[in-house]
Amino acid sequence: MANVYDSAHDLEKALQESDEYKELKTAYDKVMQDETSKNMFDNFRNTQMELQQKQMQGEEITEEEVEQAKKVVELVQQHEDISKLMEQEQKVNALINEVSRIITKPLEELYGVQEQ
Template sequence: MNPYDKAHELARAIRASGEFQELKRTLEQAEQDQTGSKLLDRFRQLQMEYQQLQMKGEEPPRETVRELDDLLQKIGEKAELRRVLEAENRFGTLMGDINRIVTEPVEEFYKSRWKK
């Protein structure tokens, strides 16, 4: 069994999955609305900045937190944008589960080595 072949097979399965197809569909619909698309872009930009600060152990500025809250509220008011976030969440869960499954053999290997 060639792991590279299986990886390509997995990539095809991900592309064909309902979660990925729903994400594509909702994003394409949301991109039809320039205002909504800009809201999502700004939300993602601030979200990334926020996460980077947290990973460094720094507290995000209050203005950033307020703007994120405001954007999240505006996104929540627009059904097509809310569906994008929901689809991203479901796709993220799928990818997290796949990552956990794929990395399990390596984790088990190292755990068994540490017990000795």
């Protein structure tokens, strides 16, 4: 019987060695190596995080803020390296979501069978 922590570290290593993660790292490094794209990406992330935080705290998000956020998204989407980075982020997120689905299956099965 494998230990949970050993298995988790094996999985961590497998994720780190996956094409998805490696390509994310390449895309991230490329954006970070250029001052303009780095600033644009940082600005994008900060805007996203501020809005997310407001949403979580139940604060109102103004129409102006929504418009501003849309503009920032449009801007980064037109930037080849940043849009590539965002694409790779989505791929790694999808992989991690799939992994989460797999490892929480026993819990879902436990709570799923008898409730229905």
